[in-house]
Amino acid sequence: MRYAPLTQAIQGETVDAWDIHFKATSLKERDPSVIILSIGDPEFDTPTTVIDTAIEGLRSGDTHYVEIEGRDNLRSKIAEQHQIKCAQQVTKDNVILLAGAQNALFASSMCILEPGDEAIVLQPMYVTYEACIQLTGAKLIPVAMDKENNFCLDVEALEQAITDKTKAIFFATPNNPTGVMLNKQELQLIADLAIKHDLWVVSDEVYSHTIFEGEHVSIAGLENMAERTITLNSLSKSHAMTGWRVGWAIGPTELIGHLSNLSLCMLYGLPGFIQQAAYTALTDTDALADSESMRLSYLRRRDRLLKCFQQHPKLSCITPQASMFLLVNVSQTGLSSQEFAEALFEQQKIGVLPAAAFGQCASDFIRISYVVDDKQLEDACNRIDSFMQQFSLAECS
């Protein structure tokens, strides 16, 4: 049977990168000593009050169709919190609830990109950007961040990548996998280019609640950017709610109208009991305290990992300002990142991700997710220390 060409556009070439992760999760079913540091799924439970609200919603019969865009109280709360954080004037009419930031990225791409367009994405980038952009018929133009300089913005490379076909610039800040945030000066440079060339900006800010140092800035809050910016966010990372599939897009009301039409034929709304739970996540004191406690745990774990890697001269790290990921440059070991990750799994039963999946500029790196508890992380650090001994020995021989 004949399939649409779109099916080719969504066949990611980065699937191989997950091989070690799949091997590790498979082995862990038989061998609990396996440590999985290869996926961005917090091991924390969803805050109890959020769970309780969902249960109340289920028990009270909130299981019927709901408003396609999401409920007014939830959209208003999202707008209110975005406005406080990002200095962009918004109301509920600038917000649509979708099934995770992933779904919001997908839907936003569909509403702004078309065949013939070029969409610039700052690399490293999360692996699903490729499919989301290519399925619209647009061409993805990667622009590498400056890996020699802590993956900060290479504004010259960005400017050179813009052509008369460019329709949008996509990026994540804080970034997955680097954990680096774009600062206000960098965002202003992007904004200037977007305004000059009349481009959309899609800003994925799902890690903006998990910041260790520095200030998160939303490009939508910069002058004249609100009309051309789509901000994506979710509860997945901030509240350990990856499986709930709750996210949103914030943008011009006309865009929200188009996204709403799309959601009508794509999703038909999110479950009401999940929307109630999401409102609790954003407003309940205990839920917010749980979220803050998670952030502090990530900070503690990041520092433990940094301490570990800094002991090994053949490894060097990008210090993440945010998120739950650490990029480690393994090129000085003489192994490729794929070989390093395979050896670490074979010898020490630790699953990490070769970061080439996130873009060529990250190919010297492995990505480590610090989503296990302190005890397991300590164990992982010890195993990494053991693993690294072979490289010291090689140096002496």
Place this chain on the structure above:
Amino acid sequence: MRYAPLTQAIQGETVDAWDIHFKATSLKERDPSVIILSIGDPEFDTPTTVIDTAIEGLRSGDTHYVEIEGRDNLRSKIAEQHQIKCAQQVTKDNVILLAGAQNALFASSMCILEPGDEAIVLQPMYVTYEACIQLTGAKLIPVAMDKENNFCLDVEALEQAITDKTKAIFFATPNNPTGVMLNKQELQLIADLAIKHDLWVVSDEVYSHTIFEGEHVSIAGLENMAERTITLNSLSKSHAMTGWRVGWAIGPTELIGHLSNLSLCMLYGLPGFIQQAAYTALTDTDALADSESMRLSYLRRRDRLLKCFQQHPKLSCITPQASMFLLVNVSQTGLSSQEFAEALFEQQKIGVLPAAAFGQCASDFIRISYVVDDKQLEDACNRIDSFMQQFSLAECS
């Protein structure tokens, strides 16, 4: 800002049809005597054991990422039940879980249709088909069912509509809004044409659990049809779980692979606690008994409405074999279906849907959803009787 042309393709023209529904739901907030018969959302609660399972899942921490295609046990159970019902040999590898049959229709359209294609849809059709097909760049070719003959298949019209651009035939059986099922002979005629012209068939069977008379036949079970058929189904109607957003597509393994790639960048899986609840819906004795009890309620209500309408010579009905909808031809009243629906709302505070939204061939009809309890339905019948008096009087004057 410039939007993708797709945003035009998803701007349904049928939105006006919902005006009365929106007015009615708005008035009902102030006036509980309003009766809403304009939407297909069962008033039943989700079966208790299904709710309980979701709660257990939430409490046990089943709130993390899950397999993109859905869990093996759930997909296996869906495959097993489909095979028993439809005589098509399938395994879990022929099944993907998606966020409702709506999402499955959307995703299936994206994987098989492309610009330049024509997709035939048997009319009347549910309102979101238009957007799902048009957003792929394909052209929707409506083929009217034979309204003079209880909306059965007009095979000549179907054959004439097929061109060398035709890629697929879409239909719903049982149909929304007619409640009519395609019988085995009709499905064989469609199958013959699909095989002759090498076409996909997308069969939306979400009402196949709510059948009053006759036997539901799945076209996928007919000879040589499995390789070219996508069967859509969900728990929304069978278990009063509209708000849960659980549906699936069943088709060739290659299609499921493409749908899985699409779901990776579109949804990233359904909540685990919802998947647990879905498994209970399909297997638990009490949940299945609840579902059967709902079916019997719909049957009782259908018969009550038929009795009501048959008393009024200026109205004629299509007797639904299935579903929760009744089409009533109002053309003999001298009013258009829009005028009739408006007058019924203004005079009797009953919200019904002018059926033109489902296709030109249904424009003489209103659609009545029998999704209210017996007491309200009795009240509605009495009000309809009162409403119809003016037309009898007009005849005598």
